[in-house]
Amino acid sequence: MAGYTVYLDQVFIGNLVMNYAILWAAAKLARIPAKKWRIVAGAALGAFYSLALFMPWKTFLLSVWFKCAASVIIAAAAFAPLKLKSFLVSLGCFYLASFALGGLTLGIIFFTHSGRVVSYNGVGSVVAERFWPGIFLGLIALWVAGKGIACLIKKGSFxxxxxxxxxxxxxxxxxxxxxxxxxxxxxxxxxxxxxxxxxxxxxxxxxxxxxxxxxxxxxxxxxxxxxxxxxxxxxxxxxxxxxxxxxxxxxxxxxxxxxxxxxxxxxxxxxxxxxxxxxxxxxxxxxxxxxxxxxxxxxxxxxxx
Missing domain, CATH: 2.40.70 (Cathepsin D, subunit A; domain 1)
Incomplete structure (x- = not known):
């Protein structure tokens, strides 16, 4: 079975960039004044967590309840202290931005791939091959979409x-x-x-x-x-x-x-x-x-x- 090489530094830096963009977008959506260094701290925690996929005990770290706990910790690192209602709003915006950027990035990666994907390893190979272009284009797409929606709101379209x-x-x-x-x-x-x-x-x-x-x-x-x-x-x-x-x-x-x-x-x-x-x-x-x-x-x- 053919394999592919994963570079942990690439995974870490890529997730750091994406997490920063996600937390920044969540702060804007939730209208929470967040300091840059706090967003960097939250993004770094998320980037370290992304390395869990490569740990021997990854089943435990990738369980649903642990993912929820990690999300709360990351959001708290970036936005706390907040009132409970405001924190829940920021957490919801964090999930929304995560799904939006993650979906955009994966969609772009596979949209620009012209070959067939027939196995799990094949999926990993495609992602590894187009990792940085996918992140870069995903961030641009999210920025353009955000600017477009903000412009429509400003014009009173909604x-x-x-x-x-x-x-x-x-x-x-x-x-x-x-x-x-x-x-x-x-x-x-x-x-x-x-x-x-x-x-x-x-x-x-x-x-x-x-x-x-x-x-x-x-x-x-x-x-x-x-x-x-x-x-x-x-x-x-x-x-x-x-x-x-x-x-x-x-x-x-x-x-x-x-x-x-x-x-x-x-x-x-x-x-x-x-x-x-x-x-x-x-x-x-x-x-x-x-x-x-x-x-x-x-x-x-x-x-x-």
Missing amino acids: DRLFRLNLLIRSGGEQVNAEALLDTGNSLKDPMTRHPVIIVEYAVLRPLLPREVQVCFDKEGEPDVWGFLGSLGGNRGASRFSAVPFQSLGNVNGLMVGFRPDEVLIERQGQFVRTGKVVIAIYHKSLDPGGGYNALLSSELLTPVS
């Missing part, structure tokens, strides 16, 4: 896939809002634990009582606590609350929360009612381009009968 029309009703009045589906919006009302929809004040104004309009029509940031304190025992005061939030440059933000009578989401040409929600009133514009004026949590896409 916007309609993530935009939904809302109908908000309160006190016999109703308004429409164009909502962007925001997977990062996990805000909860601290009092009721109901999910929060962020909506611009300009859209909600017809639904709001005079006291709210006076508060938001003033220049500058709304005085949330001052407004809530001014309500006292007024009828409808129970509809309002303070909704804390965090954003870039604002770690202790507050918005006025408003509980409407009903919120409906347009799905496939029909409006379906959501569960109980809180509307957080945002005094500025959410989108400078005017494409949307509300941010909707994916948690609210399950209709209520």
Whole structure:
């Protein structure tokens, strides 16, 4: 049976390059600020693990549970410390980038091979023969695909896939809002634990009582606590609350929360009612381009009968 020669330094360096690209792509996808030396450290761990194939006890090292453990260690080396949710997102992006780059590289290697492959050793020979061209072209393909998708997103080509029309009703009045589906919006009302929809004040104004309009029509940031304190025992005061939030440059933000009578989401040409929600009133514009004026949590896409 014909064999082929494997150079461990080539395997190590090749995997180091690929792992760096994978971790870098995962950091970009998960929007995690990762330092270069941390990515190099994670990539090096992955490259050492790739040599497990050539160890006498490789069956143990290549088991599914050990691969999962190795993935967690590699991601932790590159991205930790993170909150559990953020770390799981980064781990998922790590797997996504791994499968994408691995599939591209192997696809290119065998696409550019014109002969027949009739055995396992034949597969290894083809990979060894075209190892570096496959990695190089795979990295280029991944970079081009990433740039292309980023360009399409920037141009708004996918916007309609993530935009939904809302109908908000309160006190016999109703308004429409164009909502962007925001997977990062996990805000909860601290009092009721109901999910929060962020909506611009300009859209909600017809639904709001005079006291709210006076508060938001003033220049500058709304005085949330001052407004809530001014309500006292007024009828409808129970509809309002303070909704804390965090954003870039604002770690202790507050918005006025408003509980409407009903919120409906347009799905496939029909409006379906959501569960109980809180509307957080945002005094500025959410989108400078005017494409949307509300941010909707994916948690609210399950209709209520």
